[in-house]
Amino acid sequence: MNPIAFAIPVFFLLIALEMWVAHRRGLSVYRFNDSLTSINVGIMSEFSKAMGGIVSVAMYVLISERFGAFVWDTSHPMTWITALLLYDFCYYWVHRTGHEINIFWASHVVHHSSEEFNLSTALRQSSTGFLFRWIFYIPLALLGFPVKVFIIVGLIDFVYQYWVHTKLIGRLGWLEYVVVTPSNHRVHHGQNDYCMDKNYGGIFSFWDRMFGTYADEREDEEPVYGVRKPLHSWNPLWANFNHFDLIWHQVRHAEGWRNKLMYVFGKPSWTPAENDATPPFSGANFERFDTPTSSRLKQLALFTTIASAVLLIVFFAVQSKLPTPLRIGFCVVMVLILAGVGRAITRTNLTKPNP
Numbered sequence: 198m199n200p201i202a203f204a205i206p207v208f209f210l211l212i213a214l215e216m217w218v219a220h221r222r223g224l225s226v227y228r229f230n231d232s233l234t235s236i237n238v239g240i241m242s243e244f245s246k247a248m249g250g251i252v253s254v255a256m257y258v259l260i261s262e263r264f265g266a267f268v269w270d271t272s273h274p275m276t277w278i279t280a281l282l283l284y285d286f287c288y289y290w291v292h293r294t295g296h297e298i299n300i301f302w303a304s305h306v307v308h309h310s311s312e313e314f315n316l317s318t319a320l321r322q323s324s325t326g327f328l329f330r331w332i333f334y335i336p337l338a339l340l341g342f343p344v345k346v347f348i349i350v351g352l353i354d355f356v357y358q359y360w361v362h363t364k365l366i367g368r369l370g371w372l373e374y375v376v377v378t379p380s381n382h383r384v385h386h387g388q389n390d391y392c393m394d395k396n397y398g399g400i401f402s403f404w405d406r407m408f409g410t411y412a413d414e415r416e417d418e419e420p421v422y423g424v425r426k427p428l429h430s431w432n433p434l435w436a437n438f439n440h441f442d443l444i445w446h447q448v449r450h451a452e453g454w455r456n457k458l459m460y461v462f463g464k465p466s467w468t469p470a471e472n473d474a475t476p477p478f479s480g481a482n483f484e485r486f487d488t489p490t491s492s493r494l495k496q497l498a499l500f501t502t503i504a505s506a507v508l509l510i511v512f513f514a515v516q517s518k519l520p521t522p523l524r525i526g527f528c529v530v531m532v533l534i535l536a537g538v539g540r541a542i543t544r545t546n547l548t549k550p551n552p
């Protein structure tokens with residue numbers, strides 16, 4: 198069974214714990230619509246991966262078995278330590294590419310579209326990343342690391358990143374130099390000028406120090422979470438496709454092939470106008486997206502999210518026994534249900550967003 202099935206209840210328990218600690222400290226770190234959307238995006242991402250993720254695993258197996266240079270002893274701890282280090286190094290480049298090349302940003306932007314920073318933000322993962330991310334891990338396949346090692350270190354890297362999405366843990370001294378922490382990951386999610394394109398590490402932060410992309414959190418300027426082209430929607434399907442849609446429109450209306458290519462492969466902030474300097478970011482002018490949602494709709498949305506999470510665990514338990522059309526059909530229905538809930542709570546925004 199997919200180990201994520203065992204992690205889901207732990208993720209939910211930790212969210213409850215974070216809410217409780219925040220409540221005791223008199224802090225407000227969750228907003229219903231934003232956090233529910235993060236969880237829905239996460240569930241949708243797992244159903245999407247269940248439909249197509251097997252292709253990336255198959256490609257890894259094909260490459261490692263045909264071209265793998267070395268045979269690794271999986272009973273030796275050094276095999277796992279080396280694989281984890283190399284995986285995290287590749288992750289750094291996947292992640293950096295996801296921020297610095299527009300077409301990859303279109304996929305990764307999902308994770309940054311929350312305007313809050315809490316454990317639910319960690320679950321806001323892309324539903325399209327699985328299509329290409331495996332390409333960045335080909336070096337591990339070429340070195341011959343067995344697919345079992347690749348999958349397990351990948352899971353360790355993913356699960357590690359959960360706890361760093363919190364505002365409740367401060368700076369952690371010397372650990373900031375070695376690993377990704379809540380403090381340096383808060384910087385990664387900020388849209389302030391000093392936060393842009395910083396702190397790409399998965400488990401280890403020393404990659405950022407090596408490649409000049411590290412920034413410390415500033416006490417005088419708290420990160421403002423979110424992206425500069427805000428999503429303004431609670432629909433997890435739109436969260437996954439809005440930036441692809443934007444690129445499509447930009448490419449269609451751009452003049453000349455160079456401009457069209459730059460909209461796809463240039464930096465996300467690229468524009469055809471030379472000297473088009475981005476104005477300095479001002480947190481004071483930033484208004485978080487919110488919508489008034491009736492308590493009845495909130496209850497219905499919360500029930501659907503919890504039921505979807507339970508169905509995801511059940512799906513993980515039985516998917517290997519299901520015929521492919523039924524498996525894919527079920528995933529499609531779940532994606533549509535989650536999109537429907539997101540659309541319903543977004544459409545209540547009949548007036549100006551609440552401050």
Ligand SMILES: [Zn+2]
Pocket residue numbers: 292296305308309385
């Ligand atoms: Zn990122």
Ligand SMILES: [Zn+2]
Pocket residue numbers: 308319362382386
């Ligand atoms: Zn993150």
